[in-house]
Amino acid sequence: MSGTAASLLRPIEVGDLPVYPIARGERLESHSFFLFHFDRWLNSDLYLLGDWDVKGVATALWCLAQNQDPVGTLPDSPRLIAALLRMSTDQWEGYTRREPSPLHGWYHCTVGDEVRLMHKVVTEVAVAALSQRLKGQDRRDADRERNAIKRLRMRVEALGHSRLAAQDMFIVQLYRLLQERYPGGNSTDNRVIECMEEMGVRDLKH
Known part of the structure; x- marks a missing residue:
């Protein structure tokens, strides 16, 4: 079993886990893509040392994490991860024994009272996407207010x-x-x- 996968199976001291920076309930349902740092990927241990099928499953996990709650995380459950990947639990556990495994770079974190999995790069991308969404919402709110004030000015004049x-x-x-x-x-x-x-x-x- 790979080092990363093995570490995810050890008993968890919740108090020692990092807190995920995105709150539960934060999702990005409307986006259909995410920023992909290809230079980091091409120089990563997973790309350089992993088998092609492992790299394919790892990429699928990054994509699946975009639809999780909160965005950018995975459940801390082999059965749930296997279900997300549309494979049997035995098949998934076989992948976790590979070196490196598709869970390379993932580690435990807390989201409220729940333990989930996070990945540094996936988290960075999710935080950036949420920031852009909020900026876009701020612009739309500002435009809506500006137009409302313009209409109000015309009404006062009338x-x-x-x-x-x-x-x-x-x-x-x-x-x-x-x-x-x-x-x-x-x-x-x-x-x-x-x-x-x-x-x-x-x-x-x-």
């Missing part, structure tokens, strides 16, 4: 307050008040008028 509509601070404060009073709701004329009156504006068109 209500006969072009001077207030030109004041960025007023429009932003009005937008925030509307979000506070009607979170996720539409900014109808009546709601805009209500919030403007709350801010001390008079002589509004009803």
Whole structure:
């Protein structure tokens, strides 16, 4: 049995295990690819010393980890890993006895109260992908807010307050008040008028 695989079968002292940096529930269901550092792969011990079938199974594990919860991990169970690979437990355990094995580079970690397997490079890729997803969400949220404020400015102007509509601070404060009073709701004329009156504006068109 390979050194990596053997170490994964020893009794586990949970308190000594690293905490996985991605929380349970974090997944990347929508992505269909991941960053592949081919130069690191071509210079790795697994590529240089592993048999081709072992390298194929290892690559399958990296791909399967992308759909796990949390993303980038594997279950700490030979039966579950074998099931993910669509092979028998005996066949999988045969692979773990190879040197190096498909589990080369994987080690135990904790996710809450659960023990799972992580791989340094797979984790790096997963963290980077999540970061990019969050940046994309931030951009979409900013665009949505910018368009909502633009529409609100036009509505205030239509209500006969072009001077207030030109004041960025007023429009932003009005937008925030509307979000506070009607979170996720539409900014109808009546709601805009209500919030403007709350801010001390008079002589509004009803």
